[in-house]
Amino acid sequence: MSVKLTVNNLQHELDIDPNMPLLWAIRDHLQLTGTKFGCGMALCGACTVHIDGQAVRSCVTPVSAVEGKKVTTIEGLDTPAGKAVQSAWVGLDVPQCGYCQSGQVMSAAALLTTNSKPSDADIDAAMAGNICRCATYARIRNAIHQAANELPATSTRGG
């Protein structure tokens, strides 16, 4: 069955099961491998992508649910918040094994889009869905603060 997807501003038409999770469509059929498989149950956040700018777990999102929506993966992340997050991630050497970090970056970028100056508590709340078994959490907190400091303040404070 044919499914139409818009990923990183490119349109694709795939002959796949409409119930296939978005994760496997973008990995196995679009060869965008930056988004990772970690649990398959929306428990770890490794598969986080943006759908119309919101952080979503692609491992439990059927492709049929995102037709007509804009999917952004780590490969297409180019928002000011996303760039600031990635710059801070590199600058503070956040990653260890690195496997979860695409998901961490996507969640952090989404957080900073809605809350430009998050507190530690805001960060903990927004990032608690992303597991890192290397426990890079201390640096994730620092990097989000650093990215927030580099972004121009916006009026969209929330969360």
Place this chain on the structure above:
Amino acid sequence: MYFRNLKGSSLWPGVSAAELTRRDFLKFTTLAGAGLTLAAALPEGAAAAAGGSALASPFVRIDPDNTVTVICKHVEAGQGVWTGLPTIVAEELDASWAQMRVESAPAKVPLYGNFAFDPKGSVQGTGGSTAVANSWAQLRQAGATARAMLVQAAAAQWHVPAAEITVNEGVVAHSKSGKRASFGELAARAAKLPVPTEVKLKDPSQFKLIGRDKLPRLDSHAKSFGQQQFAIDVMLPGMMTAVVLRPPRFGGKVASFDATQAKAVPGVVDVVQIPRGVAVIGRDMWSAKKGRDVLQVTWDESGAEKRGTPEMMADYKKLSQAADAAKVAREGDFESALKNAAHTIDAEFEFPYLAHAPMEPLTAVARLSPDKCEIWAGCQFQTVDQLNAAMATGLKPDQVSIITLAAGGTFGRRANPESDYISEVASIAKAVGGKYPVRLIWTREDDITGGRYRPLNYHRVTAAVDRNGKVVAYKQRIVGQSLVAGTPFAAMIKDGVDPTAVEGTAPEQYEIPNVDVGWKQANSPIPVLWWRSVGHTHTAVSKEVIFDELAEAAGVDPVAFRLAHLEKHPRHAAVLRLVAEKAGWDKPFSKDKGRGRGVAIQESFGSVVAQVAEVTVTGDTIKVDRVVCAVDCGIAVNPDVVRAQMQGAIGYGLAAALHGKITLTDGHVDQTNFHQYTVLRINEMPREIEVHIVPSTNAPSGVGEPGTPPIVPAVANAVRNATGIKLRKLPFDLAEARASAKV
């Protein structure tokens, strides 16, 4: 440290390590000798890339484009080896950090063997926190040798004395003549020179990169932009994806299966039996997984483990009473000393099975042809994986090539004697006749229920102090499975004791005159494995909790009490004093609002780590507010990586302290995914973690694991400090501990 003393052991029944490696060994045995150009010993892959104009050795390659590539024989699993090993080479080479690159070595022993595992280097692998320690001398030599050859090449080209040439930040220069050249410009000429037999290594006081506080990791960018390739990201033309249905109980086998429904799932291409289960292969992961969901298998469970963990623990308690425990340590006269002691503590400790749960579930890709098998994986144990893949495919080990990719975490999981996931993917490739490349993915459920756990353990400790506040008697029984019995590493068992099951008990560190420590092996088909810091994951807990309780019984401050038993261990004492100073141990500590603090220290993998944990207990909830950590790991090659490893190890240990447990009911694992196998999330990570590194000129020792053991007892001690409740069962359950304290 595990993997010690492999000498004489067979890697596989009937195949000695010596036989397997003789050919390779002969090929490279003259490597260290004079006259052999480094280019002649190029590893596979490097030769083609070098194109004849590079200065290349098995460990470092300098290309005309002025990049310096370190060929890394260890897997990068997050511990920072892709930064640490290039730092060592760059230091002796006087390279610029910006020109450094890294790539994985192929599987080849003894060339890329781990000398910390055995002196002959017959096993290539990463573990026991040995990567930097085992590469230290080798890579300093490689870097210094390449530097000397670049200098010689420059001297010849410029007709100046080599002694007048300087090398700094990747630039070779002769100040009198004003000549300058990059490494890349000199590489081709240098490659034609004979390899010098003796090169001078730097005095540590001259180090510029080693020990530099903030040297950027070489892998941070790729890992922050989704560009790092892991095994799960390998895409080969025509590749299919496999998942395996394995026995629901450990020790079970396939009796028969019916693939009719599975094969009817669109996208499923094959269903094949392999030694460890039945594989469903599809054009993508979704098809394969849907096919597996409807696969019908009848299992033969005649040899399966049908006990639950409560029954197993009850059995372990009985085993602890056995008179025939194997001797781990015995000194003096325990019984007499106990009779004369002032205070005695008798305690039981229980430790659950633990899954490693790396974020990248086990994944491997295999491409099989009649005379070759290529494996892509985050291999931690290349030589063993090569042998097991050879066994699975019927090829010879040297027909199996291993492409080691970054591992999405391992914590020990990817180094297992049967190479479970590598064997599976090789078996699947064999079963389908190599007609397409195949990628095997373990789901998270496969990972959590799939075994190779940190073993269930039971400890019984009886210890006593005299009137002078000295521990005079210490008896301990440890009951648990062996990590190596029945594996190719069984030769590590000496006098009936598996060192990986008992390493790190109190008499190893503290001065105690009367000691009786014994180990009783438990048996089960449940497969077990080293889990970040191995035996220390449990021995450090009983040791440091008991010492804290003994200090209290003696009426002595916990730090002072430990120091009084560390008189022959000045290195330990220095680490403990440092952590106490940095934590403000001698300053008043407010215990308002449920606060408490605790300390613990453990030597593991050649390094000493002490930690002070500050907690707040609210109701039955433990929150760790602050951890101060001191570490002596010899020379800290990359201090920021050391800090990262301590931070991460604290988080990994906290997950075990607060949540981690695999339990079984009637032989079935109760947990399947992260909703049941709870791990640490960011909201539980202490807001303050300080890491202090003891300055040292000793050769580097382990960093990946040693941060894990102390945190669990430090938190237990902090909770007792806050509440008076003794936590001796993992994971900590304060409600249960309070209830049993009242009984």
